[in-house]
Amino acid sequence: MTEFEWPVRVYYEDTDSAGVVYHAQYLNFMERARTEWLRSLGFEQDVLIEQHQCIFAVHSMQIQFKRPARFNDALLIRNKLVSAVRASLVFEQKVYCDDELLCQAEVRVACLNANQFRPMPIPSFMLTELRGEC
Amino acid sequence: MTEFEWPVRVYYEDTDSAGVVYHAQYLNFMERARTEWLRSLGFEQDVLIEQHQCIFAVHSMQIQFKRPARFNDALLIRNKLVSAVRASLVFEQKVYCDDELLCQAEVRVACLNANQFRPMPIPSFMLTELRGEC
Amino acid sequence: MTEFEWPVRVYYEDTDSAGVVYHAQYLNFMERARTEWLRSLGFEQDVLIEQHQCIFAVHSMQIQFKRPARFNDALLIRNKLVSAVRASLVFEQKVYCDDELLCQAEVRVACLNANQFRPMPIPSFMLTELRGEC
Amino acid sequence: MTEFEWPVRVYYEDTDSAGVVYHAQYLNFMERARTEWLRSLGFEQDVLIEQHQCIFAVHSMQIQFKRPARFNDALLIRNKLVSAVRASLVFEQKVYCDDELLCQAEVRVACLNANQFRPMPIPSFMLTELRGEC
Numbered sequence: 266m267t268e269f270e271w272p273v274r275v276y277y278e279d280t281d282s283a284g285v286v287y288h289a290q291y292l293n294f295m296e297r298a299r300t301e302w303l304r305s306l307g308f309e310q311d312v313l314i315e316q317h318q319c320i321f322a323v324h325s326m327q328i329q330f331k332r333p334a335r336f337n338d339a340l341l342i343r344n345k346l347v348s349a350v351r352a353s354l355v356f357e358q359k360v361y362c363d364d365e366l367l368c369q370a371e372v373r374v375a376c377l378n379a380n381q382f383r384p385m386p387i388p389s390f391m392l393t394e395l396r397g398e399c
Numbered sequence: 400m401t402e403f404e405w406p407v408r409v410y411y412e413d414t415d416s417a418g419v420v421y422h423a424q425y426l427n428f429m430e431r432a433r434t435e436w437l438r439s440l441g442f443e444q445d446v447l448i449e450q451h452q453c454i455f456a457v458h459s460m461q462i463q464f465k466r467p468a469r470f471n472d473a474l475l476i477r478n479k480l481v482s483a484v485r486a487s488l489v490f491e492q493k494v495y496c497d498d499e500l501l502c503q504a505e506v507r508v509a510c511l512n513a514n515q516f517r518p519m520p521i522p523s524f525m526l527t528e529l530r531g532e533c
Numbered sequence: 534m535t536e537f538e539w540p541v542r543v544y545y546e547d548t549d550s551a552g553v554v555y556h557a558q559y560l561n562f563m564e565r566a567r568t569e570w571l572r573s574l575g576f577e578q579d580v581l582i583e584q585h586q587c588i589f590a591v592h593s594m595q596i597q598f599k600r601p602a603r604f605n606d607a608l609l610i611r612n613k614l615v616s617a618v619r620a621s622l623v624f625e626q627k628v629y630c631d632d633e634l635l636c637q638a639e640v641r642v643a644c645l646n647a648n649q650f651r652p653m654p655i656p657s658f659m660l661t662e663l664r665g666e667c
Numbered sequence: 668m669t670e671f672e673w674p675v676r677v678y679y680e681d682t683d684s685a686g687v688v689y690h691a692q693y694l695n696f697m698e699r700a701r702t703e704w705l706r707s708l709g710f711e712q713d714v715l716i717e718q719h720q721c722i723f724a725v726h727s728m729q730i731q732f733k734r735p736a737r738f739n740d741a742l743l744i745r746n747k748l749v750s751a752v753r754a755s756l757v758f759e760q761k762v763y764c765d766d767e768l769l770c771q772a773e774v775r776v777a778c779l780n781a782n783q784f785r786p787m788p789i790p791s792f793m794l795t796e797l798r799g800e801c
Binding site: 557561594601647 | 685687690691692694695698722724725726727728729730731732735781784
């Protein structure tokens with residue numbers, strides 16, 4: 266089980282008037298990290314759409330917000346792929362600032378046909394490789 | 400148990416290049432509905448911060464994305480307050496388009512001191528009224 | 534020259550840690566108002582895409598940020614269509630809070646083919662009606 | 668006159684259902700690049716707020732959207748500081764994808780007191796250094 270890390274800097278756009286990162290913004294950070302993890306394995310999502318008509322969409326998630334991140338913080342997003350089955354992936358994702366855990370989530374991502382938005386199997390060459398990661 | 404409804408129109412800003420509402424955006428929609436529900440009960444959050452130094456922040460949530468919303472859709476967000484205890488509220492929130500359920504979440508909101516971001520009790524005059532809603 | 538008004542409430546999602554509405558967010562508010570103005574004239578943009586393959590995209594804008602809006606403010610966006618020519622529209626848009634002007638912009642919107650993103654003429658039935666508005 | 672470059676990757680969150688980067692999002696990209704340029708000169712904005720009570724806020728801008736960026740594009744934001752006077756800075760900023768100019772803007776940024784949001788002089792140690800950059 267390899268772990269992937271992706272750095273995210275907090276800009277004004279990510280914060281709200283309570284002085285902290287707006288809660289929904291962590292979902293963006295987590296998606297950036299999943300995207301970069303796929304890229305690190307050689308999978309570009311625009312190519313997957315074009316060549317395999319498949320997109321990955323969040324199906325469900327459980328998320329806990331533990332400590333607030335603030336403007337200018339340098340965050341680290343950690344991804345672990347927990348399971349890879351026929352048409353979905355489950356990730357455990359954590360957001361850190363200086364070794365302090367700020368936020369964690371379990372995210373289920375479904376493979377969908379890009380046109381109809383119906384579940385489709387993850388292309389087999391991809392599933393094989395993803396399974397090696399969990 | 401009364402239910403509250405808040406209409407939300409989908410604009411370009413809410414969508415992504417997969418042609419649907421970006422998943423994190425539903426969290427914004429749900430927060431708008433919680434804000435308007437509080438307002439409908441007479442609670443303005445800027446006043447709560449100023450007079451009681453309390454803010455409400457999402458502590459955790461479970462969310463399921465069932466069907467995609469699209470550009471120009473007229474959505475309806477439904478809020479139910481499930482529980483109101485000393486320092487936190489639990490909501491059940493659902494997003495509909497034309498009676499079709501698109502997304503649902505259980506959202507735990509904590510009452511925090513606006514300066515230190517530490518849990519504080521919900522002001523008692525407010526808790527009394529909120530309890531009457533669940 | 535008729536003027537159109539659209540109310541916008543400021544939520545946490547719109548603000549930043551400086552305690553005010555994040556500057557780019559005014560562009561979203563202005564687009565909501567243009568969308569609702571088109572709708573008020575009977576033009577639904579999803580229908581325009583489907584039936585006429587045309588979309589409206591911002592070509593350029595000049596924008597001045599004069600006073601900050603804050604969390605919970607009830608804003609009013611005012612639209613005036615200044616010109617409507619073959620393939621573009623020019624709007625003057627202003628954002629008010631309680632009669633105070635917060636932000637104003639001149640926005641040029643181009644009519645583009647939805648697939649190739651190349652300029653195309655505004656459908657003539659539409660241009661005729663829009664011209665009557667400026 | 669030195670030029671600064673900052674890379675930005677386009678994620679789903681940045682795009683809209685027209686299949687391109689949502690226009691307001693370029694303002695975010697440009698602010699990230701200004702923030703990173705300040706950082707590259709040794710100026711951290713959270714420290715400036717804390718120690719000098721000064722924040723930088725966009726006062727006005729002129730922006731032209733020339734070509735659309737798309738999901739997964741690797742963009743480059745280029746900053747040039749055009750002028751630095753007592754209480755404001757003017758930037759010329761350009762967004763490129765593979766040497767193609769997508770978007771350009773002239774951005775005037777004002778130095779404001781972080782509490783009252785009134786113009787204040789740029790701290791002199793900072794102004795001296797910034798002037799050397801234009």
